[in-house]
Amino acid sequence: MRRYSVFAIAREAMRYHEGWERAWPAPTPKPRYDVIVVGAGGHGLATAYYLGKNFGITNVAVIEKGWLGGGNTGRNTTIIRSNYLQDPSSAIYEKARSLYEGLSRDLNYNVMFSPRGLLMLAQTEHEVRGYKRTVNANDLQGIETRWIGPQEVKDLVPMINLHGPRYPVLGALLQERGGTARHDAVAWGYARGCAAMGMHILQNCEVTAIRSENGQVSEVETTRGTIGCKKLAIVVAGHSSVMAEKAGFRLPVESMALQALVSEPIKPMIDVVVMANTVHGYLSQSDKGELVIGGGTDGFVNYSQRGSWQHVEETIRALIETFPPISRLRMLRQWGGIVDMTGDRSPILSKTPVGNIFINCGWGTGGFKAIPGSGWAMAELVANGEPGPLAADFGLERFREGRFIDESVAAGVAH
Numbered sequence: 437m438r439r440y441s442v443f444a445i446a447r448e449a450m451r452y453h454e455g456w457e458r459a460w461p462a463p464t465p466k467p468r469y470d471v472i473v474v475g476a477g478g479h480g481l482a483t484a485y486y487l488g489k490n491f492g493i494t495n496v497a498v499i500e501k502g503w504l505g506g507g508n509t510g511r512n513t514t515i516i517r518s519n520y521l522q523d524p525s526s527a528i529y530e531k532a533r534s535l536y537e538g539l540s541r542d543l544n545y546n547v548m549f550s551p552r553g554l555l556m557l558a559q560t561e562h563e564v565r566g567y568k569r570t571v572n573a574n575d576l577q578g579i580e581t582r583w584i585g586p587q588e589v590k591d592l593v594p595m596i597n598l599h600g601p602r603y604p605v606l607g608a609l610l611q612e613r614g615g616t617a618r619h620d621a622v623a624w625g626y627a628r629g630c631a632a633m634g635m636h637i638l639q640n641c642e643v644t645a646i647r648s649e650n651g652q653v654s655e656v657e658t659t660r661g662t663i664g665c666k667k668l669a670i671v672v673a674g675h676s677s678v679m680a681e682k683a684g685f686r687l688p689v690e691s692m693a694l695q696a697l698v699s700e701p702i703k704p705m706i707d708v709v710v711m712a713n714t715v716h717g718y719l720s721q722s723d724k725g726e727l728v729i730g731g732g733t734d735g736f737v738n739y740s741q742r743g744s745w746q747h748v749e750e751t752i753r754a755l756i757e758t759f760p761p762i763s764r765l766r767m768l769r770q771w772g773g774i775v776d777m778t779g780d781r782s783p784i785l786s787k788t789p790v791g792n793i794f795i796n797c798g799w800g801t802g803g804f805k806a807i808p809g810s811g812w813a814m815a816e817l818v819a820n821g822e823p824g825p826l827a828a829d830f831g832l833e834r835f836r837e838g839r840f841i842d843e844s845v846a847a848g849v850a851h
């Protein structure tokens with residue numbers, strides 16, 4: 437496939453942009469692949485990409501029931517950070533964050549990574565203690581974060597009201613190299629990278645059954661026919677427990693909707709990402725000028741990929757006290773995605789009870805930021821059949837052994 441470059445743009449400008457090829461082809465499924473990845477979200481596509489790039493495995497299909505990036509990858513609020521508390525988490529999230537730094541060049545696709553800085557506001561004494569502890573942990577892990585006082589918060593976010601009647605701003609945890617990226621572009625960039633290596637991306641192709649022989653995966657039944665495989669990677673976020681059931685095992689995962697919304701576009705008013713976890717809301721401003729706003733998950737298990745009025749009201753009501761100007765904005769769009777929550781709020785990258793089936797899920801409300809690191813670690817797991825150092829602690833057995841990676845403080849509010 438032809439590389440994108442300034443010369444390509446100039447050449448196409450001279451011929452009315454008629455020479456661009458498809459960003460990725462729409463192939464006919466082969467009868468058999470070495471590896472099938474189910475789910476063309478960011479994690480599935482990144483898994484396939486690093487299988488090819490790091491291990492030379494390119495006889496791969498990524499199978500997607502809808503359109504690629506149409507799941508949570510295209511529905512999130514794009515926050516990227518690595519300021520987690522536990523060592524295994526910060527290792528994989530920091531791997532992802534550092535890969536994001538060079539991802540546009542690596543993929544030859546502009547993912548618009550914007551390390552604009554990320555603040556987690558402390559609005560109770562409990563949060564002050566929690567975030568100072570995280571700063572200390574990050575220091576030991578080699579991750580750059582720092583604690584800042586209220587005045588520095590005000591300097592970074594002039595519109596903020598430090599003296600809210602219920603929750604004054606007592607300081608914040610700042611990660612200067614945290615930020616955002618364009619979520620669709622991350623999926624599109626990885627898809628193009630996979631296609632360039634000859635992999636097949638099969639859209640509108642739902643996996644309806646998984647078959648195994650002698651305890652080893654053998655084929656998947658899809659809406660486009662039966663396809664054989666030597667290895668199967670299940671990377672379907674909110675539908676993980678549904679897929680696991682098809683393969684014959686159970687997962688300690690609950691699925692529920694997480695919603696978000698954007699305001700009408702306005703002139704630049706905030707150039708960092710701010711999370712207010714006490715009131716459960718966060719915001720940033722997109723390059724188009726919209727305020728991108730999110731809150732907590734629905735409080736009940738469900739599979740509805742849509743927004744709801746009460747959620748908009750709940751989230752905006754929570755944020756207005758700290759960010760008064762947003763009360764004047766009209767809201768433009770809202771939506772939801774189905775996130776996969778584990779009890780310890782940490783992901784699962786694991787072998788499964790069925791031979792050569794591997795699962796990557798449990799990223800819950802915060803997996804966009806992890807895509808490159810997760811794909812890297814999952815590719816290692818699929819290629820070698822055993823987890824490498826990044827995935828080693830995230831196996832399914834931790835739930836049986838009570839060896840949780842508790843991120844309920846750092847990731848309970850996630851994103």
Ligand SMILES: Cc1cc2nc3c(=O)[nH]c(=O)nc-3n(C[C@H](O)[C@H](O)[C@H](O)COP(=O)(O)OP(=O)(O)OC[C@H]3O[C@@H](n4cnc5c(N)ncnc54)[C@H](O)[C@@H]3O)c2cc1C
Pocket residue numbers: 474475476477478479480499500501502503504505506507508509510511512513514515516641642643644671672673674675679694695696730771772773774775799800801802803804805806851
């Ligand atoms: C509103 C919202 C806000 C969020 N905000 C953030 C944030 O700011 N920062 C952050 O880091 N994370 C955030 N997240 C979480 C993040 O989006 C997810 O953790 C991440 O995108 C998961 O990626 P994925 O590739 O695993 O899943 P997905 O992108 O959901 O991809 C899974 C794919 O599997 C496909 N699939 C399912 N079943 C089948 C089947 N039977 N056959 C074939 N294909 C199938 C689906 O169609 C889907 O495309 C947010 C999520 C939501 C919903």
